[in-house]
Amino acid sequence: MPTPQAMSPEKKLFLRERELNALLEITQAINHDPTEDALYKIFQFTLLGQLNIRRLVLYVKEEGEWACMVSFGSDLSDFRRIPLPEAISNNCTNTPCPVPALNLRAEWQNLETVIPVVNNGEVLAYVLIGNVQADYVSDEATKFLETLSNILIGAIQNRRLARQRIESAAMRKEIEIAQEVQTMLFPRQLPNDVGVAVSASYVPHTAIGGDYYDVVNIDANRFLFCVADVSGKGVPASLLMSNFQAGLRTLLRQQADLSTVVSELNNLIYRNAVSEKFITAFFGIYNRSTRELQYVSAGHNAAILLPDSGPHQLLSEGTTMLGIFEDLPFLHVQSLTVPPRSLLLTYTDGLTEVFNTAGEEYGEEGVIAFLGNARYLPLKVLHQEVLKEIEAFNENGNSFADDVTILSCRFK
Template identity: 60%
Template sequence: MPNTLPALTKEEHLLLKLKERELAALLEITQAVNGEPNDENLYKIFQFTLLGQLGVRQLAVYVEEEGHQWRCATAFGPKMPEFQAHQLPERIQRFPPEHPASVADLELGKPWQVFETVMPAYEGDQLLGLVFIGELNQNYTSSDEARREAVTFIDSLSQILLGAVASRRLVRQQVQAAAVRKEIEIAQEVQAMLFPGKLPNNDAVVVHATYIPHTAVGGDFYDVVEIDKNRFLFCAADVSGKGVGASLLMSNFQAGLRTLLRQPVDLATVVQELNHLIFRNSGGDRFITAFFGIYNRATRHLQYVNAGHNDPLLLPDHGPVQLLKTGAIMLGVMDELPLLQVGELTVPPRTMLLTYTDGLTEVFNEAGDEYGEEGVLQALHEMRYVPLPKLHDSLLQRIEQFNAKGNYFADDITILSCRFK
């Protein structure tokens, strides 16, 4: 006797049809998630799937982004207001439902009454978004079981969609973070190559330098370049801004400086050409303060230009401290430097010169007092004859003790000192 299957009831037949639609909807969303569309296209696919397969008439999806800001990612339906222009009510932001809930029970008011149900999407304890749905296909409203089936399935579909969007966002953030780390790594390598590997230490002069970056890639720079057997140039500089852009501009600055020094040009020409180079490369958006000095060991003659930099301190063995102010404005502000002057002096024996960037002086105590140039001068008077490495270490210890934030400094610190024998 042949086996016969009992005929499906009308309700069972309806539920089977709904399952087929749900399977088709799940397949569409899964294929979209596994594909390569951007987030906005994912929301559109979600929208069309709910409309085409499940007959959802009204929909609005709100997602929480960085900074706890909510935005409407997609919305559609007849007689719907422009939900992209409507902020998510503060009440539901502060007290979101844990499970699908009736919008009417939440008392959100206009224009939210066009929706029947709100579905939260969570990943662990983190709320990813809220999906508002309105009228369902009449097949889903034929019975309480069908309605529960619809709400449960759309809730699951929403979890898949918003979980996928959150995962893709996390992947993008990780890729971006890796790219930033690589940029910083390259910039650090570039910056390390900018600093000279060896500083003069002979019977005429001793030079010592200390560099403390504020961030992974700083904006300070120093260099010492032998011009010929008697002359060398020393330079300390500070570029506006920090990070990779500042490091690349400093690299360009040093390359230009060293190229110019291979030619028989005077200091004024070097500074003018560097100013033109920086202005051309940064378009006036960045500038560099710098101090340039050229010292002749044979004649003890020093030429210098202070381009908007902190005034270096010249301490002779006898007599008052001299501030080296002569020069020009900062480099890169305009195409031509106005009123450029070159300072000149003869350096007495046993004189010390200290050049630094503003990170050394712009340190504040609990009362808001600045360490300033006066603090540096006091330290120099007390330690003018100690070895330069020890002098630098002592200066750093003093500003750390003075600083209300301890060893956290608000800017890079560069110290370049010369002791002329």
């Protein structure tokens, strides 16, 4: 490393002029709003052209990890592939360090000084320089390099923060729109008449869940009810559910039978789903005048039917998950007569996939046991009580691992 010598006033003035030019180039580049990569290149060319620094390596902390962003000069290794040594990060935390004193490997020996770039007591970057002209090795000069680097790193951080704010605002808007869409998917009114009462509850795990339920009147006697669960969460799941609902309601307006409804929805999801998404669903069509219930379980949790007397019945037959196959490999529409004063409970797997501290799952058996004691409660109260029970059972308290949707029908 060259030894600093006393500079003449002319040399000192010349050096200050070059420093000002370097500072001007960097600030002009920042004001012209180039990309981060362009800023690093301008930084490199500024130090090379204005300050005659022939070798430079710049490490910047990126998400808690050190990354080499600039590496130029003759006889230098590609430091973008070389991790920052702990000898630098542990020892150079405040003032410049001479490279020979750090006992680094051979590839570091063409560099002479490590300059930490510090802000509020935290090292944001390391500037390593080598082959520097004799006039540019004073403490004052290295301090200017630190200042120049601080301006660059600060500008880049400000850009990232601004970009993150914009991205966060866009994300919040997306979530807000998706929440509105999801809210609009749920029916405003549920049947409650002399023949049947229906109630539904929805507890999302995240801001935008992947569950869906619907009840649609087909004619004066018949209505369809559905509970569905999209793989995944967030905006894509919400959009897929909106397509699902639009398809379902269009098919019902066309008086399609249940077999056609399920087949066409499978085709719709297969064509529109991305990232290997699929939907499980339970569909039921109830006829008040005949008490006939037609149903299809598409890879979904079995609905639980409890007659007024006798054992419960699991409604699990139908077909596979929707959206996996272009054509469903099989489809069986089941039909049964619902006895008076029966209760039907449909739900998504967030209700059953809850575990206690011993690792035991609440499961389908837990739901059936609960219904055995609470089946005659008003439907809304029944939902509240089963949610309280799984909260108490859940080792994570009231934080569920998935959305919970419950739709129940009391047949009078």
